[in-house]
Amino acid sequence: MGLLEEEPRRLHSGQSRCPYCGLLQDRVVTLEQDWVLLEPDMFPLAHTVPAEHRWIELSDGRVAVYGVGPPDPYQRCRIEHRLACSAQPLPDLWPWLTTLRGENARRAERQAAPEVPELPEQWPDVG
Ligand SMILES: [Zn+2]
Secondary structure (H helix, E strand, O other): OOOOOOOOOOOOOOEEEOOOOOOEEEEEEEOOOOEEEEOOOOOOEHHHOOHHHOEEEOOOOOEEEOOOOOOOOOOEOEOEHHHHOOOOOOOOOOHHHHHHHHHHHHHHHHHHOOOOOOOOOOOOOOO
């Protein structure tokens, strides 16, 4: 209370700083009238990016996720900054691969586990 309210420092229009790493990211409107924070100046070939993470720029400047295989091998797309952010954990890019890794982790664990000889069950003497 009684503190002077400081005007938040205006950044270049359409950009904001990542709260995790401090680098600039582009704020772009999506088809759903939402915002997405994209990596600036990065336009990878769409087919090299997992389908759910391909943001294609539309003619009006908005972006949309392009979930199907791009028919044009030279189609470029954009990616979210969080995928490139060094201060955030990488999300699950390839779900089937993550499943496979989990499966392999369990297999490796089983293989590494020392062989425990099964103890014969101790039956109380009957009779
Ligand atoms: Zn960041």
